[in-house]
Amino acid sequence: MARPAKVEDSVLHTKLSDVFREVGYEGATLAMLSAATGLKKASLYHRFPGGKEQMASEVMAGAETWLIEHILTPLGSKATPAARIATMIRNLDTFYCGGKKACLLNMLSSPSADRGPFANMIKNAFEVWIGALSRALVDAEFDRDTAHFRAERAIALLQGSLVVARGMATTTPFQNCLASLEHELLAPPPSLPSAVATHV
Amino acid sequence: MARPAKVEDSVLHTKLSDVFREVGYEGATLAMLSAATGLKKASLYHRFPGGKEQMASEVMAGAETWLIEHILTPLGSKATPAARIATMIRNLDTFYCGGKKACLLNMLSSPSADRGPFANMIKNAFEVWIGALSRALVDAEFDRDTAHFRAERAIALLQGSLVVARGMATTTPFQNCLASLEHELLAPPPSLPSAVATHV
DNA sequence: GTCTATAGTAAGATAGAC
DNA sequence: GTCTATCTTACTATAGAC
Numbered sequence: 456m457a458r459p460a461k462v463e464d465s466v467l468h469t470k471l472s473d474v475f476r477e478v479g480y481e482g483a484t485l486a487m488l489s490a491a492t493g494l495k496k497a498s499l500y501h502r503f504p505g506g507k508e509q510m511a512s513e514v515m516a517g518a519e520t521w522l523i524e525h526i527l528t529p530l531g532s533k534a535t536p537a538a539r540i541a542t543m544i545r546n547l548d549t550f551y552c553g554g555k556k557a558c559l560l561n562m563l564s565s566p567s568a569d570r571g572p573f574a575n576m577i578k579n580a581f582e583v584w585i586g587a588l589s590r591a592l593v594d595a596e597f598d599r600d601t602a603h604f605r606a607e608r609a610i611a612l613l614q615g616s617l618v619v620a621r622g623m624a625t626t627t628p629f630q631n632c633l634a635s636l637e638h639e640l641l642a643p644p645p646s647l648p649s650a651v652a653t654h655v
Numbered sequence: 656m657a658r659p660a661k662v663e664d665s666v667l668h669t670k671l672s673d674v675f676r677e678v679g680y681e682g683a684t685l686a687m688l689s690a691a692t693g694l695k696k697a698s699l700y701h702r703f704p705g706g707k708e709q710m711a712s713e714v715m716a717g718a719e720t721w722l723i724e725h726i727l728t729p730l731g732s733k734a735t736p737a738a739r740i741a742t743m744i745r746n747l748d749t750f751y752c753g754g755k756k757a758c759l760l761n762m763l764s765s766p767s768a769d770r771g772p773f774a775n776m777i778k779n780a781f782e783v784w785i786g787a788l789s790r791a792l793v794d795a796e797f798d799r800d801t802a803h804f805r806a807e808r809a810i811a812l813l814q815g816s817l818v819v820a821r822g823m824a825t826t827t828p829f830q831n832c833l834a835s836l837e838h839e840l841l842a843p844p845p846s847l848p849s850a851v852a853t854h855v
Numbered sequence: 856g857t858c859t860a861t862a863g864t865a866a867g868a869t870a871g872a873c
Numbered sequence: 874g875t876c877t878a879t880c881t882t883a884c885t886a887t888a889g890a891c
Contacts, residue, residue: 461874478765489865497869498875506867561761561818565678570824570840575694577822604831607819608812615815619759620805622777624770628811631804661856684884698857700886707885 467492467502472514476557480511480573502562508572511563515576518559522580527622530587535596542615542635543588547613547633554629556621561614587616588640595641612636667692667702672714675755678771680711680766699803708772708805711763715776718759722780725750729797730787736795741835743788747833761814787812788840795841812836828838 474483475630485496485507492499503509526548530539551558560580563573585606592602618633670692676682677734685696685707692699703709729742751758760780763773785806816832 479679479681481679482766484865486865494874495876496867497877500868501836522889560822562819564818564825566682567678572822578824581819581823601683606826608835611809611815611819611832612812613815614818615811615813618764618814618818619781619811621764622760623781624774624778630808631807632811636807685886686884694856695858696885697859697887702856 462492462494467494468517469516471510472517472559473556475511475514476559476562479562480507480571483507483511512572512576515559515563519576519580521550522584525582526584527587530591536591537637537641539591540588540640542612544633544636551617551629554626557621558614558617561618569609581610592640597644601644609636609640659818662694667694667718668714671710672717672759673756673826675711676759676762679706679762681767683707683711712772712776713757715763715773717779719776721750722784727787730791732791736791736839737841739791740788744833744836751839752815754817754826757821758814758817761818781810792840797844801844807835809840847850 473490474487474491478487485499488499488507488510489496494502497509500506503513505512526543527543529546530537534541534542550556560577563571564577565571566573586605588606588609589599589602592605593599595602597605612632613636616628617630620626671688674687674691676689685699688699688707688710689696694702699837700709703713705712722750725746726743729746730739732739732742734742750756760777763771764777765771766773785803788806788809789799789802792805793799795802797805813829813836816828819828822827
């Protein structure tokens with residue numbers, strides 16, 4: 456081992472992402488990121504001249520790519536709405552490790568007083584996600600308001616189940632959430648009245 | 656103004672709480688806490704010898720007290736289940752400022768690698784909250800599994816709507832959540848089958 | 856009880872050898 | 874591309890006057 460081999464970009468991003476998802480942006484230190492990746496601080500700066508902010512930014516960009524490939528694309532496919540949603544749910548289960556890993560959209564929120572460098576990326580991610588899910592529900596013959604209301608609720612429920620799972624140190628809230636999600640999204644309208652003061 | 660007057664404990668706790676709810680534990684610096692309270696750093700150490708950790712700990716304790724007074728007590732009262740839940744929802748709306756302020760249970764999670772000094776308080780808060788809501792639903796003639804499933808879901812939905820609201824910089828997800836919460840909790844069973852793989 | 860002033864420490868970031 | 878060593882800053886924490 457005269458000369459240390461280059462660490463692959465993909466594994467690097469994954470390792471960094473794991474740290475940010477676990478402790479958030481402010482909680483992540485270069486020492487942690489160094490330990491997690493196996494690269495010394497100076498090496499991280501060679502790869503990310505912008506330092507921690509650039510690392511988090513690229514991790515967020517990676518998450519956006521993942522969202523497009525594993526959520527938005529399936530949701531916009533030509534399969535039945537139920538099948539599209541089922542694919543989304545399967546991919547979410549993998550991505551969040553059954554509820555053991557948190558969501559960057561929550562963990563990277565409001566790092567600094569100006570809502571942070573990732574505020575726009577986070578806002579955009581929520582918007583396109585809700586939008587894509589909403590369109591899948593429109594394809595399932597729901598009216599636009601109901602579809603949007605349910606889509607937003609589903610994303611909130613998902614995020615919240617991860618929060619509760621983390622807080623209670625158990626994955627069951629997340630698993631229960633995923634298990635009921637498809638049925639709930641596609642349940643007949645009267646049961647879940649979207650008409651209840653939907654401020655869209 | 657020869658001698659600065661003592662800052663009241665209650666307002667002190669509120670100001671500190673606001674900072675932690677906005678930027679989390681790691682994100683909060685003594686400079687921020689000093690600016691928010693109007694007390695210099697040394698004064699904060701006089702009040703909280705344990706430093707930032709003690710401040711956050713007392714803030715969490717205050718949140719527990721609030722939870723007991725404004726959530727657990729109403730949920731355990733002798734009013735109708737619908738009335739109890741309505742009271743909870745009203746108090747939540749006030750506490751979270753209509754969705755503008757985040758939840759400590761989320762913002763104080765996992766500050767350090769060992770899940771942090773507040774992990775137990777957070778876990779307990781979720782448990783008693785879900786438990787109390789669940790019992791109110793049992794009083795509304797739901798079976799225990801359904802009650803627990805819906806209670807856990809409601810808390811998750813609430814937490815998630817705050818996450819989404821923060822991420823999207825709008826309060827509507829939270830408002831929609833609160834607006835539909837009572838109806839959803841008390842809706843007749845067939846619409847929200849609790850039988851879907853409830854791992855309690 | 857609050858303050859100014861100052862340690863002490865850990866974090867982010869850089870320089871230059873290999 | 875990675876490393877050791879160092880710099881600089883910002884944060885936590887303390888000492889002692891008022």
